[in-house]
Every structure is written in structure tokens, then in C-alpha cells.
Amino acid sequence: MSFVLVQVIVGGLLLGAVYALFSSGLTLVWGMMNIVNFAHGDFVMLGMYVAYVVYTLMGGGPLLGAPLATLVLATLGVVVYFALIRDIMKGPMLAQILGTFGLALLLRYSVFWWFGANFLSMPQNIVGGTFAVAGLRIEASRLLAGVVALLVTLGLHLLLTRTSLGSRMLAVAEDATAAQLMGIRPDTMQAIAWAIAAGATGLAGALIANFFYIVPTVGETLGIVAFVTVSLGGFGSVPGALVAGLLIGVIESLSGYLIGAIYKDIIVYVLFLFFLWFRPQGLMGKM
């Protein structure tokens, strides 16, 4: 295997980990309450702007941006849940789609109005630049995002499977009425799920901001990838999103390098559709 090919695969894995990172929140919300959050990409965007503001305007270090973005987005998640989601959940599917889509536009153009349409970028190399391992070039900011992706996935998985909070959340997801009879408040559990999902998404945004451009419409570009990752991994499955993210990252990189970038989406989506044909629930989703 040629040396460049190894670099391509390593790049693909890091890219995939990032895809997984910003998809985990989307899959969690789906798993908990069967809602497809079309504002997801714009949550990532908000995370990026929080990190940018913390770093450039408030003079906070790069390490402050990520936790702050998590906190801000988690709060926003709770607000969004009580102000919007709780009500549209009772409505038809179309209301959910349009409701979260409206939220996406509201967020996007609020940022647009406040920051303008200009592309922004974090100051260079605030997270260690690039280092070479055995000739392979690895960007510290991408590696950090990749490691955090693994930790977040593991954390969410443990939370859902090993803690009493997780059990209560899953109970609500399974049957809200029955859970309520057992003394669990569905409202609280779902609000917590939104806080966790939005917080993880904000964290993802803050980490991606270190190596991607920042612009109000960036959610459009990233949102689609998140949807594909989540449906390949299985709607609702957090580990599934990780595996799917890595898979898509590597396939994209390899096909982009070997065959040509304009064909890489064709290859990813053909494989994707082919796979769903055999396994419509996704890699790790439940039927």
C-alpha cells in the first residue's frame, strides 16, 4: 500500500470521527422521541460561533470555548424543548419537520443578522497545529475532535445503558405513559435528552471550528452529512453513528482520492442505498 494511501485512510478516519461527533446528538433525539431535528446542523453552527466569540472577542483560550459551547447549547436545547418540541411532538410528522426546519432558519438568520454573512476562521493553530507521526501528517485539532468523538460516544452509551438516569430516559422513550405511571416525568427526561443532545452538538461545533470555516450557512453543509451518518448507523443508535461516521469518512476519502472528488458522493450514496436495501434499520438500529 502506498504511503499516500495510508495518509488518505488516516485522514478519512479522522474525518469520520468528526462526522460521528456531530451526529450523536441527532441520533439521541431521534432515539428518545422519534423527532428528526432539522435544526441540527444549525446547532453545530451555533457551537462554532460560541467558540469563536469566546476565543476572539472574550479572550478566552481554545480550551474554554468547548465547555462553554456545550453549556450554552445544552441550555438552548432545554429552551427549545419547552418552547417548541414539547408541543409539536403531539402534532403530525409534518408539524415536526416544519417546526424544526423553521427553527433552523430562525437560528441561521439570527446569526446572519448579528455576525453578517462573512466567513470567519479561528486564529491559526490554536490547538497545536499539525504534527508528523512516521511521516503521516496529523492535525492536532482533528485528532482532538476524533478523541472527543470516541469519548462522547462511549459516555452517551454508558449513560443510556449503565445509569438509572439512562434507564429512565429509555423508559420514557419506550412508553411515556407507562413511565409516567412508574413515577418518571417524561417532560423532565425529554428535556434532559435535549440538553445532552444539544450540548454534545455544541461541543462538536466548538471542536470543528478549530479546522473548518465558520459561516451562518455552515449548518446546511454539515447537516446533510449528519443525516446520512445517523441513518446508516441506525436511527437512535449512538455507537451506530460512530461506526457509520468512520465508514463514511474512509469511503469518502478513498473514493475522493482514487476516483475523483466529484464521484465520491455517488459512491457513498450508492453504497448507502445498497446497504439500506438489506438492512433498512441501519447498522445498529432496532427494527
Add this chain to the structure above:
Amino acid sequence: MTLKHISGLLCAAAMSFGLASGAQAQDKVVKIGAILPMSGGTASIGAHAKAALEVAMDIINNAHPELGNLPLAKNAGLAGLGGARIEVVFADNQGNPATGQNQALRLITEDKVAAVFGSYQSGVTLTSSAIAEKYGIPFLNSESVAANLTERGFKWFFRTTPIATDFAKIYTDFLADMKATGAKTDAIALVHDNTEYGTSVANTISTAFKDKGQPIALDVAYPVNATDVQGQVLQLKDKKPDVIIMISYTSDAILFAKTMQSLDYKPAILLADDAGYSDPSFIKAVGKISQGVFNRSSWAVGPSGSPSAIIADMYKKKSGEEMDDTVGRQMQGFFVLADAIDRAGSTDPAKIQAALKATDLKPEQLMMGYRGVKFDDKGQNVLASGLIIQLQDGENYVSVWPKANAEKAPMLPYRGW
């Protein structure tokens, strides 16, 4: 009863008064529709263009004797239409050809604009101008460079900007000059997105080099608004071309700059085809890691106190940004359109079309560095021209070629970061 009558009469009087004054105001206003990307991935361009057109409106609608020979600056409004004011109706094309087409239809049929101006992306200009052609409304394009736009046999389409074929010639001449000074320019790679702009400009450049006996060595196409370009940069790193010509909008241009740095790849010569590389937010975001990138331009700010410097100041006050080539070409195009309407002395489409055809502006009447404005039968400005600029310090472009217009000598090789 009487009260009812009186109030009825008053109402009628008020209405007719309102109508009359409305009609009068309408006589004094010439509406021009502007289709621009106000949202979507290139929204920064639309925001800059809007500020530029507002400055242009200010110059046309108010007296600005300090701007010398610039047509319409001296007195307030359009003299040919009894001092009528120009009003721009802005429409958002979202960077989407279908939306651009709908907006053209709306501007023409509902807003009843006298002419349409736009639409930045070549792909959007392609569709929106087809609507204007169908309705027989003049369409002025100032910034789309895909060569085929003026090859459609349209009668109502006029374009002021230099186009892909002009720039392809500039690039071949420039690189020949660089070769003469000892730079290696044998293997050329084209990197472009898959939009109308990216593919058609790449084709034109590729043909131009082939005609010179130097076929393009590597063609790297990628989907617009990419999430990742590592594969493409590694492809380039692998094949090691001497020269890379980048044909990219802002988002991808920024991503390429960042990825080239992280993968530690620099070609000897990096030459950009305007678009994203002229966006001030590109320079702010990644200018410092793109030092030495060449770019094309028709804009030079000129000595202080000159009309172009005064306009640049006005624009900076309005937008907070430095004037760049794209907004410069847009303002210039808008002035050409307004000048034609002024000479037409009417908002009748056929008269404006005739006036556009008769346009003959001299270099001293322009804010851009064109050799003039004069349209051929296809509607293309045959006197459009440009030069090569370079981002030597990572903050400001300076003109470097041709020698006659150069502020500084070209800096080689590409420095990057």
C-alpha cells in the same frame, strides 16, 4: 346622511390624491431589479454587493461633482429622465439557479422593473437572464465569467466584465512571462468545483493552454461546498504540478487553504481565478496562510482623491469592508446600466436596449481598469480587461502584472504560511 356624503367625498378625494401623487412619484423613480445571493453559501458576496449598489445609488441620485468624469455623478438623479431617481429592488437568489429564475420572473412581472441586474453565480445568471430575454427586458451582468453566457444569441443580455476567455489569455501570457524569468511552469493543474462557473471556466482555460501547445496536466474537480478536500490536496501533492489554478468560491477556497497547510503542501505557483479569493472574508480568514497567491482583478484603488479612491472610501463606510474586484465590477456594471437608461431618456425596454447597444464609455469615465465599455453583437464588452494581483503580505493584494500596471514585482515561489 350629509355627514356620510361628506366623508365619502373626502375619502374619494383622498384616494384620488393618493393615486395622483403615487403616479407622480412613479414617474420620478426608475426601478432596477437586482438578483443576488443574499442567503446561502455565498451570502457574504450578496451582502457586499448590496452595499456596493447602495453606494452606486447614492452617487447617481445625489450630486457628487467630486467624482469627475463618472457619468451621472455630477447632478442628482437621471438628467435624461427629468432628474428621476434610481431605485434597486433586491431579490435573493440563494445561490440557486431555479430560485434566480423565479426571482427574475417576479421582478419583471410584479415589480415591473425597467431592467434586471445580476446574478453573481454564472449558473444563476444563465437561468435568470433567460427569463429577461423571454419578456424582452434588458439584463445587465457585471460579474459572471462563464464564456457561454454571451454565446446564446440573446438580444437583451449585456455583460461588462472580462470573461473566462479574456482571463485564460491573461493566464497563458502571465505564465509565459514567469517562465521567461526562470520559473517552472510546465505541469499545470486545474482545481475547480462542479458548478457552471467552475466547469466552464476550467474548460476555457484548459482549451487556451492546449492551443498554446501545453495541455493541462491534471484536472481536479470537486463538488461545491465540500466538507473535506484532503483527498484532492493529496492528489496534488502526489502529482506535484508546477502551477495550480484554483477556480473556487469562498467556502471551498478557505477549506483548500487550511487543508494545504495541514498537509504541508505548497505548489511553486498558486494562481486563483478571482471568486472566493477576492472575497475580503477569505483574506481575513486565511490570508496569512495564503501569502503569495496570484489572483486576477480589474480593480486598482488609485491615488487618494481620485474617483476610484473616493468610491472605495464610500464603500468602506457603508460596508466596513475594503473594496474588492467583485464589488468593483458590480458597481461598474450598475453605472453602465444607469447611464444607458439615462441616455434612453425612458424606461421603455427597447429604448434602454438601444442605448446599451450604443454604449461607448472611455477609460476615464470608468471606476474599473477596463479599456472602456462597448458591447459587441453578443452583448459582451469588448474593451474589458484585467491584470494579475498578488497577496504578498497576506493582507492586501498588489498588482504585479503586466509590468506597465505593476505596483510590485511578482514574488516567487508561493510562500503560503
